[in-house]
Amino acid sequence: MAFGSFSQEGRGAPMSEINMVPLIDVMLVLLIVFMITAPLLTHAVKIDLPTAASAANNEKPETVTLAVDEAGVLYWNDRRIEDAELATRLAEAAAKPVQPELHLRADRETRYQKLAEIMSAARQAGIQKMGFVTVPEQ
Template structure:
């Protein structure tokens, strides 16, 4: 039988891989990552005070514990990418638990510039009760616009 679909018995198998479906999947993944990447950089919106200061020499390469106070006066504890809201009463307990697991972890405070000074001092006092002896304050370098 001789037709357009019959090529006889001497047909060789095709040894090439069709990469078009792989390219389609890669492009879909690229679009997904481009959309989700900006969402991964979330955090507490804190308007840090701008001062000129030297960076702290971090002799320990461990991730610091960052306690933040936002504009509304809410508290957050950040350890790496994990950021959890917490009340002032629970901060000492949380810090004690973290320092028991990872002793020597540096503790930093991020306070919004619009938060009353007394609230930041109360936070630092709470950290002292939790056994933190050294607390660093996070600020931003002054912008050239000022």
């Protein structure tokens, strides 16, 4: 927008450009008005919703503790079992209607190979939930 120039030509000619400042002011005022009134225009429909009461299912699944010491000896719920017996016990646990959670406790010195074999046997038996039990540091 050229409001003034140093040339003498067309000095008395009317300005042919549109002045945008008043239009912007009007738009800002309208924007503020709509921002204030829009939250007031929400309509709430009052309806009677049905209510239902139910008790929480507090039935917790059984937990099976499988412990492994540093020599690789297995303990099923604190009872010593043989390696060959592990697969049958895992299959029995997986066949229950409510499958128990398998908690695996291992000694610090237990070989990882033994733990991998136990996890593989649990997966093959169909155990869905398995967790590792650790002792927190003091």
